[in-house]
Amino acid sequence: MNKEGASKNRTRLWAVLFWLAVWQASGFFIEDRVFFVTPVQVAVHLARLLPTADFWQTVGRSYLRITGGFLLAVLIGTVLACLSAAFIRVRELLSPLMLAIRSIPVVSFVILAIILVSPRKLATLISFTMGLPILYTNTLDGIDEIDRSMKEMADVFRIPAMRRFRFIYLPEVLPYFRAGVRVAAGLCWKAGAAAEVIGVPAFSIGLHLYQAKIYIETADLFAWTLVIVLLSFGTEKLSLFLVDRVARAVQK
Amino acid sequence: MDIVIDRISKSYGGKLVLDGFSAVIPEGKTTAVLAPSGAGKTTLLRILTGLEKPDSGSVQGLEGKKISMVFQEDRLLLHASAVRNILLTAPQLTAAECRELLTEMGIAERDQEKEPVLNFSGGMKRRVAIARALAADGNLLLLDEPFRGLDPETKEKVMECCLRRSSGKTVILVTHDESETAAMRADRIIRL
Numbered sequence: 001m002n003k004e005g006a007s008k009n010r011t012r013l014w015a016v017l018f019w020l021a022v023w024q025a026s027g028f029f030i031e032d033r034v035f036f037v038t039p040v041q042v043a044v045h046l047a048r049l050l051p052t053a054d055f056w057q058t059v060g061r062s063y064l065r066i067t068g069g070f071l072l073a074v075l076i077g078t079v080l081a082c083l084s085a086a087f088i089r090v091r092e093l094l095s096p097l098m099l100a101i102r103s104i105p106v107v108s109f110v111i112l113a114i115i116l117v118s119p120r121k122l123a124t125l126i127s128f129t130m131g132l133p134i135l136y137t138n139t140l141d142g143i144d145e146i147d148r149s150m151k152e153m154a155d156v157f158r159i160p161a162m163r164r165f166r167f168i169y170l171p172e173v174l175p176y177f178r179a180g181v182r183v184a185a186g187l188c189w190k191a192g193a194a195a196e197v198i199g200v201p202a203f204s205i206g207l208h209l210y211q212a213k214i215y216i217e218t219a220d221l222f223a224w225t226l227v228i229v230l231l232s233f234g235t236e237k238l239s240l241f242l243v244d245r246v247a248r249a250v251q252k
Numbered sequence: 253m254d255i256v257i258d259r260i261s262k263s264y265g266g267k268l269v270l271d272g273f274s275a276v277i278p279e280g281k282t283t284a285v286l287a288p289s290g291a292g293k294t295t296l297l298r299i300l301t302g303l304e305k306p307d308s309g310s311v312q313g314l315e316g317k318k319i320s321m322v323f324q325e326d327r328l329l330l331h332a333s334a335v336r337n338i339l340l341t342a343p344q345l346t347a348a349e350c351r352e353l354l355t356e357m358g359i360a361e362r363d364q365e366k367e368p369v370l371n372f373s374g375g376m377k378r379r380v381a382i383a384r385a386l387a388a389d390g391n392l393l394l395l396d397e398p399f400r401g402l403d404p405e406t407k408e409k410v411m412e413c414c415l416r417r418s419s420g421k422t423v424i425l426v427t428h429d430e431s432e433t434a435a436m437r438a439d440r441i442i443r444l
Binding site (some may be wrong): 158 | 301302303318319320321323325327329331332336340341343388390
């Protein structure tokens with residue numbers, strides 16, 4: 001996407017504020033104070049959570065579990081894509097596996113995984129499983145798209161492998177890899193949080209969401225959901241920042 | 253050592269492109285290969301670079317030769333600068349030496365170290381591709397229609413630079429323009 005297109009698709013603060021205002025204004029017309037909460041009530045509830053040690057311990061542990069799965073997906077997905085690009089048999093072997101992972105609903109995975117692994121490891125496993133095919137497919141697509149004529153040029157000039165990687169392969173693969181990281185970061189958080197709700201490990205955001213449902217604590221539900229959204233957004237932005245920094249450093 | 257091409261043939265999908273072609277390319281000299289489009293000039297160069305294998309026949313004398321080439325297409329790193337494109341094949345050069353070469357090629361008015369070649373005109377990209385081949389540490393220079401798309405004045409300047417910079421190298425110039433063979437002072441002309 002060009003810069004103009006990217007700029008058009010950017011979420012504007014005024015638009016976010018508009019929808020928050022609509023949500024807040026709805027509070028004047030909806031009298032149900034059990035199921036309906038306004039953004040101000042959510043913010044107040046979140047402000048009450050922030051100073052507690054339990055909040056930070058919960059956020060920290062969930063973050064480690066879910067981003068751990070995401071980072072594993074980045075690492076293993078990239079390695080498997082490189083192997084698939086180099087060896088056709090590896091590509092053939094992995095093709096049905098990646099197709100199956102992509103097609104099977106998250107909830108089926110979670111229910112199967114909860115039988116096999118402890119609730120503490122469930123979110124990591126699910127986050128990894130959801131991120132893996134995205135990183136694998138995107139990276140492999142990027143490798144497949146490397147211009148054959150540039151490979152030939154490198155062969156003729158006998159450009160060493162490391163220089164080829166830095167200046168010919170990496171710039172071609174990077175946009176695909178970057179897009180994979182972006183999509184996977186969000187999906188890993190969604191799937192990881194869902195796995196925590198089902199596995200309910202101690203000190204997890206999923207446990208708080210589950211309790212919010214049981215005790216009909218709508219403000220709590222929204223506050224923790226907002227935390228997930230912010231963590232997911234932060235993970236995506238941090239990952240893209242690191243990818244860009246590493247790419248710049250390698251190509252310098 | 254001279255390059256000896258002995259009765260090579262190559263066909264693609266049943267169409268014979270080279271049919272028992274033989275030639276001797278003398279070392280350290282400029283040999284021009286003249287032929288109309290589709291006569292197998294590029295195929296010949298692809299065989300010499302090892303990108304293609306002949307169906308029959310052999311090529312001798314390539315051992316120990318370092319090849320540099322101007323392809324029919326520019327094949328540049330489009331998002332990299334002109335200097336970076338040269339350093340890709342000629343890491344032994346300094347940035348200042350790259351700039352000097354680019355200036356000789358008439359690319360002085362652009363930011364040679366920062367501006368991506370993507371922004372360059374077709375003729376400028378062509379000149380960067382030629383500069384890259386001249387800068388590479390090779391002793392066999394293959395030029396596949398290298399001056400195509402250059403205006404007469406620029407072409408003359410670039411050919412002068414090519415002559416200066418390729419002195420002592422074995423050069424194979426593939427073209428369909430007879431005037432280029434004279435300007436490049438070809439020692440031998442082979443007609444395909």
